[in-house]
Amino acid sequence: MIDKHSFIPFYLQIEQILSRQIRENALRPGDPLPTEAEMCRQYQVSRMTARKAVDYLVRQGLVERFRGRGTFVARPDTRVKVQLPLDQHLTSSEVASSVRRKVVNRLLHFSQQPATPEVAGALQVPEQAAVHYMLRLRLIDGTPFVYEQSWMNQALFPDLNTQALNQSKYAYLKSKGYGAVGSHKQIFAELPSTEIREALGLARDEPVLHASVIAFFANGVPFELSNVYYNQRHYTFTLDAPPRPLLAL
Amino acid sequence: MIDKHSFIPFYLQIEQILSRQIRENALRPGDPLPTEAEMCRQYQVSRMTARKAVDYLVRQGLVERFRGRGTFVARPDTRVKVQLPLDQHLTSSEVASSVRRKVVNRLLHFSQQPATPEVAGALQVPEQAAVHYMLRLRLIDGTPFVYEQSWMNQALFPDLNTQALNQSKYAYLKSKGYGAVGSHKQIFAELPSTEIREALGLARDEPVLHASVIAFFANGVPFELSNVYYNQRHYTFTLDAPPRPLLAL
DNA sequence: GAGTGGTCTAGACCACCTA
């Protein structure tokens, strides 16, 4: 029961009760939560308040709501997930061969723009220098997998075109004589914008992994800045650190 | 203006209008959004609906609400962030020396439990075998930085105690004669539970990076399973991939 | 048809901030 005189809002108190019941297995995966009408009676609150109590549990993925059926404790996701190493700069075709699935690149947008200060700094070009700007979606077996926004130094790739980008960007690089690439990434957890969420086919409130990447050639020259958003639904990301001596303390 | 006969809910239509204004810089960082009362008049909706339109923008971190002041387009976070490599298995003291700040470990819970099937599988021990269970919070200069839930094979560490855990776990390992450790991580973006959110001092709706880690000795024997939750507020995580030849296509 | 969740209203009281 909730405390009507507490400083904790009703909806938070109810949320914590439900959350504890799930955590302590009083409510098990697949079990229905009380209906909204039941919660109104049980806790003596209005329906809007009862709904709000469940909202955050839905956002966390702890419970699922179905219109006309009810609200249920989520079952752990048992779908087999593809595992990909996060610490290598893999090209699409390398991903395809490692997961043995068909990878498709879809170019959503391609244009040329003057470099903003941020882009110019990352690509080590003057501000306002011409850069390629593109949005691409990568699909594995038809499932949207990666949404990528990127800027490339136009001076290095004067003849980059839509055909090359709809195929493999790295095949294009190789054809230009560039043999090796490395990258520097920053990794974030993020709630995606509506645009990215829709492109990746995600539910509202589902966080994504966001990598901000600078890719460079073997000589150290950066050629691309990108923001890469990963759909976590069917893929997990792995990192292996080999045994390493513990330092002196 | 919104379309009252559309199948798109009012709150989503308003959210999209605001989102577009921010994206197209009609509303700039620091600018106030219309107040809730203004939005009610402007779009002819109730206040609950107007609030709901802004909720998701708040969750995304696109806008910030301040009671008594108003709602404003969020300014990009310019605080200097500590950058840590995600691809190494760093001990607390290594982190401390690399960021030149004071790192404190706080033990929140310590007990012994029978291994669940999942824990037993990861640690390669029989089900129900005794394992240490602990919750720890790591703080850098007083700021909660990492929340860690972990299980360790009790057979390997019969004398593990609270004192060792409040100090450095790896100092303890070293004192037991274990010289090198590696790890296998899976990385997720996640909305944290209330417990973790409060321990890390996060706002509601702020996603965290979650690493599920198996740590092992040089001989390959796993000794610890942990779920590590990272506060992104003051730290970013980096990954460097050195230049690597592009494969044949 | 009965029950479920999804949306929406038109008020209300409150805590907090700025003035």
Next chain:
DNA sequence: AGGTGGTCTAGACCACTCC
């Protein structure tokens, strides 16, 4: 004191599911 966001109510109509 007046304006802001935070919470809450007691209804309402709807789309959908299940029987």
